[in-house]
Amino acid sequence: MTLINKSCHFRRLIPENRKIQKNSTSYFYCLNEVIVKQAFLLKIMANELKSILATEADEHSHTYKDGEEVVLWMNTVGPYHNLQETYPYFSLPFCRGSKLAIAHYHETISDNLLGVDLEFSGLDIKFRVDVPKTAYCTLTLLNEEVDAFHHAIRNHYWFQMYIDDLPLWGIVGEYRNDENSGESMKLFTHRLFEIGYNGNTIVEVNLTSNNRIDLKPDVAFDLTYEVMWKPSTVRFHDRFDKYLDANFFKHRIHWFSLFNSFMMVIFLVTVVTFILMRTLRKDYARYEKDLKMDDFDRDFGDEYGWKQIHGDVFRSPSFPMLFSCLIGSGIHVFVLVIVVILITFWGELYLERGSILTATIFCYALFSPVSGYVGGCIYTHFGGKRWIKQALCCGSFLPLLVATAATIGNISALYQSSTRSIPFGTMASIVAIYALVVLPLTLIGSVVGRNMSGRPNNPCRVNAVPRPIPEKKIYLQPWLIIIGGGLLPFGSIFIEVYFIFTSFWAYKVYYVYGFMFLVTILLAAVTMCMTIVCTYVLLNSEDYRWRWASFLSGASISLYLYLYSIYYFIYKTRMYGFFQTTFYFVYSGLFCIFVGLMCGAIGYVATAKFVRRIYASIVRKPTLDYYSLIVLTNQSIVAYCKRFVANFSSDYTFPFSFFKDLQQTCSLQPQNVWNVLFLAVVLTGLRFMFVRFICRPLAKYWRLTAEISGKLPESLWNLTMYLFLWLNTCWTLVRTDRWKYFTDPLSIWSDFSRDRLIPYEVDVVYLTQTAFYVHATYGTIFMEQWRKDSKVMVFHHLLAITLLSFSWAARYDQVGILVLFLHDVSDVFLECAKIFKYLKFRDNTHYSFCEFLSNASFIFRLYWFPLKVLYTSFYGSVFLGPDDLPFIPVFNFMLWLLFFINIYWFHFILMLIYNLATGKFKELEDSRELENCNSEKHD
Template sequence: LVERSYCEASFFLLKIMANELKSILVILIMFLLMATEADEHSHTYKDGEEVVLWMNTVGPYHNLQETYPYFSLPFCRGSKLAIAHYHETISDNLLGVDLEFSGLDIKFKVDVARTAYCTLTLLNEEVDAFHHAIRNHYWFQMYIDDLPLWGIVGEYRNDENSGESMKLFTHRLFEIGYNGNTIVEVNLTSNNRIDLKPDVAFDLTYEVKWKPSTVRFHDRFDKYLDANFFKHRIHWFSLFNSFMMVIFLVTVVAFILMRTLRKDYARYEKDLKMDDFDRDFGDEYGWKQIHGDVFRSPSFPMLFSCLIGSGIHVFVLVIVVILITFWGELYLERGSILTATIFCYALFSPVSGYVGGCIYTHFGGKRWIKQALCCGSFLPLLVATAASIGNISALYQSSTRSIPFGTMASIVAIYALVVLPLTLIGSVVGRNMNGRPNNPCRVNAVPRPIPEKKIYLQPWLIIIGGGLLPFGSIFIEVYFIFTSFWAYKVYYVYGFMFLVTILLAAVTMCMTIVCTYVLLNSEDYRWRWTSFLSGASISLYLYLYSIYYFIYKTRFMEIIRKSTLDYYSLIVLTNQSIVVYWKRFVANFSSNYTIPFSFFKDLQQTCSLHPQNIWNVLLLAVALTALRFMFIRFICRPLAKFWRLTADISGKLPESLWNLTMYLFLWLNTCWTLVRTDRWKYFTDPLSIWDDFSRDRLIPFEVDVVYLTQTAFYVHATYGTIFMEQWRKDSKVMVFHHLLAITLLFFSWAARYDQVGILVLFLHDVSDVFLECAKIFKYLKYRDNTYYSFCEFLSNASFVIFTASWFIFRLYWFPLKVLYTSFYGSVFLGPDDLPFIPVFNFMLWLLFFINIYWFHFILMLIYNLATGKFKELEDSRELENCNSEKHD
């Protein structure tokens, strides 16, 4: 009886605990859902209560990503200034929402007759700003009770008879529908067009009309949802098509796992019954031959585990956010989906740490803390890098898309205080619970040779083919998502998205199984990276389709010259130019194009160089080499002896002094030429190059001098790198860079692309000046066994300026000014028969990639300084070279 009573009491306590846990779980779920709704108002009003009209952003109609503050245009506010500024959330700042009070007096159910709320008298600059906005079809966004309104700034017409006409709308009629004590409809009508003239006063007016409505508050957002588009039968058909594809692939996988493997097992059992003589002469093949290598750890196990952990984390995040959005209808509230995404990403951070820790420990990894940091930092750093590039462009254009410092600090705090600790906890749990290897057989000490395979069994081809069917399963859904993003439609069919996500996961898993079986059956045990990349290759098809959509389904290419310039537009433009170059090549080839004779014929016809110019370049290169010899012998070496420098420093200082002298002279000469020949406008407005472009014009004498000195210097530098300077790790890349520079200088000089070439020279030489300064001050900080701290300070300051100038001039301005101008102008502005322009643009891209390659040395140095590996500035290329020499 005592035992029975004890059991009943225990059961009763467990039941109470279960009920309490259930209640706590329900309360927690309700709290999480409330936390993601991002709503600070009750949306209910009393008669006569104030209704706030918020002004958001203004920008071109055909480019949603280019937005500016509403009052960046010379609009004026109303007279009411009692409302405090709207308190933006993190999601609002990330989405570029910039709500400001309009100053208009609007009260619930109180009509307002036509009323002037301010008087404007515009200056010439303000008139030009309005003209620019009207010409580019700017429109603005407002909010009333979290319901958006849109209006056009003005009306633009360009008739052949009347010419260009731009009129500004000065009156706004707000029609607001109410149901009980809630607002359920808003509508804006703009009229009263006027011509804009400087120093002429005019009034801005508004009017408010209230009307009862039968629309329920819960349904008030339905007018913004395009049900005819998203619930079209094509959408249903695509879902059915994906479902049938899943059934087909599951059948194929089942066939492989059942019938094919059964035959393989039967064949292997037959081999076991053979005697040793027959087995020696038998033809053994298949996946069983690599059983001792199939569980071998992959190359780069830390990166592999980080990618798998981050992928599982993102998959869980996507499923949870879709379900929360579908259940809570978060698409009805501005910024709610992004808020939920940030919250859920931080909440589920242990997932990536747990999965990554399990896999990394299973592979025998020992640096689990570094792996956990990699799992927690991989995706945030990837997103932060892409966002930083876009943010720099937005700051440059004063767009609302720029992220405020406070928001960036909040995101960093969430990452440092929530994401990283939770990832570390997940990694520790995964490492200790499921990290032990449990392979069914031992791994061979010596890897088995991989036999030669047919071309269709190569891993790279399996990877490319593995993403084709998964992309086909989501192709239609991607179209609807892109359309909602670029065509002002609110995507709300998250039920479709959830089903498509599940089908995509199923298709990807089936394709991965098939790809893995094909690879293992060809006796290639390197299946881990191949299976991962075969599923990940869907991103390649998504990227190609996004380029196609941007070019052919939007007006992106028409507005790219007027839009905010960034790397994304440059990538799209590059792909478009490749298509155009190919079409021109095919057209020329089909008519009279012969290779390579036409190339030299074009060179002979378009070359503006006289043979004397080439001889001058060679003679000046020889003169620079002789001058360098005398400069080092009669100036640098006496200085090194006077300062009592060490033998190692005495060998490095002359090289840096010579390079500083030449780079400073060349850059100042380029700047002087830009000002002297009135070419500075090419930097502020690069596309104006093509307004002045002509294949018959003469190159100014000052530009000829710049090209002569620059080409001679790079000819001399090529010789100096090979025969005169210390051979470093990147010396081969340096020689390739010099040869590329000589080729670019020659083609731009010969084919009269000197406007673009002068920009390239201006953007590249300045960072080299600060690099040599940093080296010289570093060499001079120890002189005559005495430490000079000011040289250390100057060296560090020069390095900081060098890093900043490299990023700004070579990684930001170079692609957005030079590459953009050359590609866009050659495709849309210049003549169709431009010689060598595809080769010229290709070499510009190579130059940009070399700049990225060298920038990774800078990042490595910064990393080594931050982690304490280096105590002071050191050239990692020289150190590695010296270490290799010592080892030899």
């Protein structure tokens, strides 16, 4: 029969004035406040964390006047070897002092979660007032009460007190078991409190227990106490230093373990880099050799290795929702660990009772969007549709793990009547935080991640039919690779784990959070290296199931941690009993799961970057320059000729077969052509009204000359149209997730499909652009003055109409929209420069606008256009796209013509800058000269 099973009987023997009833209504009041004022929940938690960081967590100010009352709080009592097995102090038949009872309200949720149960001692203690040895009560024990004390003394029960938030520990009694004298159990009845003060603050407390007596039923004895005050030189800020065991935590072995882990990381990173670079360099060389082979040699060569599975390596994993939830939760844990470590290190939270747990709850709720964002991005890349269910999974996975562990611990605590049982009010508060803060923030993060993730943008397309996985040797089995993946990460932290376990399961205060931060960074580095190695070994065995393998190989550290926790329980502790054993293994398992999730997510993220990098390197050319573009053009011509010869048949006749192919591949409908012509007529009418009702009144208002009045409307109209068209193109790029093509143009071909539907936003862009160039062709011939570059302008407009029609009809819109984006923005700058000249807006140097104009034209038309659009179109059509792309040689040829026209117009701008810089003319009064130099007739 345990002590707590008897405690209910003892409580009825203690007078009511010697007991303090818990005020449970405060919990319900807090719960009501949470529900009614849910908008202020995070603010309340932030204020609570702020109070922790300010080291003012208690309701007291920690300053006293002479003679002011100092409260001694009694906390818990329990077996020395079972740190978490605690019971209320007055569950033993102790008595209180004679002072009037006062209530103590828990200030943080962590107090209840940690089993803190403060009750007033009733002892009269005043600041700097010594108290001689004084009896505060007389006890006469019954047989059951004597048995309870004997049980406590035999099991080495200790108790904890608090004076001004400084803890004190004492032993209930003395136990001896000699072979000669037999078993002896004596109770300490006197307590000497030695309290050190510095000014008006308490900086040191010590407890000495003595006056041992034998316990006998129905024999009265006194419980006494004594208080001695003494001055101290300890500063208030340093008063907690005595509880920090520097000899234990800063022992040379701790430093040596950190140095050993660091050197292991350096060695491992070096070895991994060396092995992978050598191996990948050989693979890249072999792959470049394959590009020079013909199809027969490539198909029937002795090829093997990771690049053989490029068509399956980016296949979505099984159970994508669960996988994305695990990755999001793991990244959430990693962010939480880093932030809490830094906050604890900076704010010295270990000095205040329960402050680290409070900070953890606050930071977990605050960073809940991380889990939703990461999980939402990954799930969207896998093509998942049930995003609400996935968001709920991300927001509930970690709370359900904690709730499961807490429920098991709580049931065993309730069975033992331990203070470790969580009150209902605290559970309700935690549920309110989850429902009102964690879950909504996770949903917000998931929505943001889902909308910002874009398309997968994989370097290689996924085959429709999965490739069969070949049989592997025993040492290449995925389960063996997964188990081996966690060995070295565990080796980098197992010494630090010993210090962490000793702090949590024994009587040490962990305070070296600088060590913990460095160890966490080293753990992340080792985990990333090991998962990359494991994944490379798996891919090299032509097994494309790397996603789950990379996560599980990093998460396998939890297996080694749990095995170590079993070793620690057996050889490093003296725990016993059902409650303590259950509590130890449940929460050790929870700790291992959290570390496993964190390492698994870190490993997967690093491995995903690695996989994308190696597969992107074999399908993309890293060099982007004009020489490579010329070489690539030559290669593409050869490739086109080979394809034409291979597909040529004797019944092919030109132009009849050509138009037949055009009819089969063309996606334009007659209605599209009529829409273009109708819109071109509308634009012509709008231009007429724009010039008559807007431009001419403005010219009169500004008192412009007749010559300028005839040129300004043309530039204003062109500026209006180019700006509208360019903004519409930008909006379409963002709306259809095509902005990534600008930063990563070759990803166009990973998304390319001749059977896909063109978004209506893209149809609108092509409709308006084609109609405008039809209108511009008519305007150049019939509405504008004929100039020396008008022929080039007409040719440019016709070329633009042809390019737009081909890309629209053959579904090359992904390339075409980049062409429109790069050219229209340059046109906006050109028209602005001309308008500034007409209106005499020149308050800077004579050639400032021309210099800006030349930079814009060069960047957009002569740098980005050839190195992004031309390179993408040629390289993708030869190496990435399907072999039966219709009319791609014609399309690429017209792009080259457009590039030559850009060069032709750019040389006018350079001539203008040269003439201005050399002083050949100081003012461009001849507007026709400006028109020719700036090439007002441009696209």
